[in-house]
Amino acid sequence: MQTSLTELNKLFITTSASNTPYPVAPLAKVTCTDCTSLGGGVYDCKDNIAVKNLLTSGYKLSASCRTKPPGKCSHGGKNDFSQNYSPVGGINKESSEPSISPHHYLHQEAADMAIKATQDFFIDPGYGLLAQLGGNVFEQFFGLLGYSLTMAIDTTGSMSNDIQAVKEVAIELIRNFTNTPDAPYDYILVEFNDPDCGPVTKTRNVTEFEQKISSLRVDGGGDCPELSMCGLEKALLESLPRSKIYIFTDAGAKDAHLLDQNKILIEATKSEVHALLTGYCTLRSTQDVQQTKHEQQHMRKERATTSNIYEELAEFSGGYYVMTSKAGLKDVLGIMELSLNSAPVTITKMEEKRSTLSFPVDNTLVDVSVSVKSVSSGFTCTIEDSSGKTVKTNTVINTATQQVFKISPVEALGLWTLTISKEATYEIEVGGKSLLDFSYKIMEEQNGYTLPIQGRPVQGLNYTIALTLHGANDSMTIHNLTMLDQKGVNVLDSYNVQQSNSVNGKITATIPVQFNSPVLMLAIAGESSKSTFKRMHAEPIFTEAVRLVRQPGQNGTMIPGGSTSLSVLIINEGSDSEFTFAVAVDSIISVDFNPKQKILKKGENVSLEAKFLASSSIQSFKSSTATFSASSTSAKNYVKVPISVVPQDALVVDENSPEYQIDELLMPCLGTDIQHGKDCKNHLWNVAFTTWDTDSDVIVSLGTDPTPDNAHFSCTPENSSTILKQSCSYRATCCSPYQEFLISDFSGNGNILTIDYRAPEFPAARVTNLILIVCGSVLLVTIITSITICVIHHKRK
Structure with a gap:
């Protein structure tokens, strides 16, 4: 079963x-x-x-x-x-x-x-x-599998000089993390070319993954840009949430129109995209020029300082972007290893004109990493601890425009100082490995309840941030929550934190907030008995003027080969705009949706209807997520809807209660004298009954609490090829001529057998002309004083 x-x-x-x-x-x-x-x-x-x-x-x-x-x-x-x-x-x-x-x-x-x-x-x-x-399905259903190590690799002809170096770096990275605590759950390879995108290889076998990478061959292409955004989209849809995705290419994106959709998927899955370029090929046609203009238009929406679409994606997702050469690919292996940190934290991340930066190093940090990047070249960096002593660093990247260092072990706590040899505008990120970090949920009032929002918040509305400090102990205190601008420099708002402890002992806090900036980042500061600490969420929060609301009461469950329909309400809170809609789901489930586009005036809404079809090849439980999105030239938002594919036989529900039959009932306890007299304990009554269920084991327990003195109860399983039976017997004295037997199966279905022959205890003068009538299973006690009691024992077959 x-x-x-x-x-x-x-x-x-x-x-x-x-x-x-x-x-x-x-x-x-x-x-x-x-x-x-x-x-x-x-x-x-x-x-x-x-x-x-x-x-x-x-x-x-x-x-x-x-x-x-x-x-x-x-x-x-x-x-x-x-x-x-x-x-x-x-x-x-x-x-x-x-x-x-x-x-x-x-x-x-x-x-x-x-x-x-x-x-x-x-x-x-x-x-x-x-x-x-089972462990695998359980972990998949609740997103506990860990992360995917995913590689999207350009296999067009222009990569012929670089593909071997890409293979070597990819395989070395895999081998370095195969048997470590930071190892991924599975490995995914996405090939992209032109005019094709794919195939996708997904495996948990490291040897199989290495062999697949080793067998990559380059061909095709011809013009400059390639279908890299299609490759990234497949990578995001096939990977687990919070995955690490690496793009290897030497070309721009021919399909930059997918950038917004990929950003939504990145945000929805919390995945990181790391871009490693061995060049950025020159334009070869008017079409390429137009494509690059399209790419730049998309980039300007949220960040105009990045040089290309890949740097934009890395910046957006909190990943690394490196432009290097075939010979320099191995030099960036350290960057990739940093990105596979299983407990990554960000202490500070900023972009500003400066030459020094101070940052706190706390006792929970296992290692510290520092990245400094600038358009200016020829700078050098030094790091000093709180005592002014120069910290010994391991160089991960050292180019004219970027330097990355790793410090391990961490030997001194307190305020460290980064000094850069000349003043210029730098992008600086300080992070490390630590179990001390914070998570948050943006909450809103919905039908009298405070629930997490779906998608991005709407600018100007009131929300509550529910904050949880992970890896903390009782001596730790959060002092404040800070909203920073997109560059991580200017403070937009600061809130004092009144923390409390949850029932499971974690430090929590709720802070009423309002988002008045289109883009912001969150940071907290606090202290423990040993040191001060700072943590930052480098992924930006974007506020929007369009909302997507999941419709209630919808069923997202299908059987293999079956279908289901879901709808999402899209509400335009901003100016009149033409919106483009999309519904994304992994390849094992197909989807069709309507409408594709619609002009919405301020305050108008439309229902986005999607029909999903599950592949008939699905053999076991499958959990997936559909991402509904709406975007215009000025706003975009999304909502995630869970979808499940469940085998037909798993949908069979046991709703049948266990049955029983009384085999024998001996009740010599009728009348108040025998029940309430001094010798009631010398008289016994008993019942024997059989109970059974066709689908699961039967459990029988006593419902009367406390159990009467000298009572005896036992059940013995009976052998049967078709049903699960128990034979039970109960014996008690006439002092307690009643009992409830609670009968349940392991599907939660219940039944009750009640034996109740209690007689009321009356003063002797009132107990006259007592008439006893036994008819079938009903005992009727009638008394001249007009008191009538009807006691029934249930008999069900």
Whole structure:
């Protein structure tokens, strides 16, 4: 039997101790009793839940829920009017504030249990998602595979003099990282030529990847530019998120119109693009001249200081750009190795006219890297630590216009100083390897909830930055969050940080912000007991005037060979513009969408409809992401939508509850005398029953808490080729002539067998003319005092 994701979701309903799914309380069962009113809409609700070891939920009055059934719990709290109707009060534990949560005293315990249950759901070795799906699919689904090492290599004829050097450098890089902590998850090779783009090779086998690179041959081309942007697009779509992508070419881009789309994919996947050029071929036709003008127009939109489209992409993605020669390719191997750092951090990144720069070096840094680049040539650099001592450096790059150094190990903490031999405009980046870094999410209000935004924020609107400090300890404090301009020099805004600790111990903070600049970068500063620290996110935040909103209630799941349709609402918040739309997804899923273009006036919107078709060759679970985008001459934005391909047999959901049959019931406990008399413990009752399920194992537990004294309960599995059976027996004294048997399967389906022959205890003077009527499975006790009790034991086959 194959377990589906829907089935696995049901397994979230478990006890953390026994990993046994709890059944849901039947509709007719009373689950809550009245709480005590404390006035002002606040209730004391301790011990108001009437069921044990059964799942129940709280009703909250709304447009779709007008009433709550008799005996059922309310959600409760000042925002729930149903808490004033019997049973009054409620059960929610969302807050430690009594006016919001009737079970406020259980808030922390509930939070801890929720964390534990979540961990069990994902990684419990018996029933967790990891055990059910297997490591590879689990990691793929949650993006835990690591990163791809991807190479997009120009194989046109003009590369004939350089291709051998490219092969050697690529293979050496692979070998240097194969068996290290920084090793990639998989290796991808994308060939691009003219007029073709591809093929794509994807493998986890290092030897196979080396052989593929070694077998590359050059041909074709003819004119100057090549289809490098098509090659990069394929690389981005086939690679895992946060991948390292290297472009090797000696030519410009014939398809510069794909630049904006590639930037959106870079931003959506958080991947780095590193460009290594062995030249930039001269123009050979009027068409080439026009193409280069097109390329420059695209570049000017976000950064006008880069020399070509490759430097623009490297700058945009936080990657390296190097112009070198065939002979110099091996000299840039160190740059490539720096880029494969598994714990990269940025301390500062800036572009300014200067000759010195000071930066903090903290105790968490394993190594430090410094890159200095300028259009001016012939400069030299020195680095001094906080004591003024010259730091010993390892030179990675040393050309007339760029110098890159690596310092390892780091032997001194404090404020270091970089000194450059002459004053000029430099691009300086200081980074290193450290576990101490920060992540952030830009949050916005959506339907009463604060959720992460999709795509880029809109300029001028209010947002919240949710910040998390990783690799920190209790002695670390964040002092401020700073917004810097695109050059990393001017402070646009600075916010004091009031940090707190999350339930899992991480340092967090929420900061209300407004983005009033078209481009900005974020940095934090703080200190520990040993040193001060600074961290910067070098990837810029772009604000836009167009929004893309995922439509709710859509299904992104397909079977192999099947299809699904998704739509995204595009809203123009800026001036009237003509927008071009795109939907990108990896090659194993095809897509068609409409419209392709549309003029939108300010405030207008359009629905972008896309139909996806999964390849019939898919054999197992496949997780992918579709990137919807809209761009005009002045704005562009995107939204990511998850898509899954699930084999047909994995969609079969077990929704059948376990069944049972009572085989024997001996109940000699009828009447108040035998149940409440002194010798009730000398009389025994017992029941034997069989329970079964056709799809999964059956678990039977007792619902009465505490278990009566001297009670005995056991279940024994029965052999069967078609169904999973258990034979159970229970024995107790007549002092406790009742029991609930909770029956569950491992898909979370539940059933309840109730045996209840309790008689009320009355004063002797009132118990007269007692009539007992047994009819089938119903015991009716009628008393002259007009008290009538109907007790039923359920019998289901």
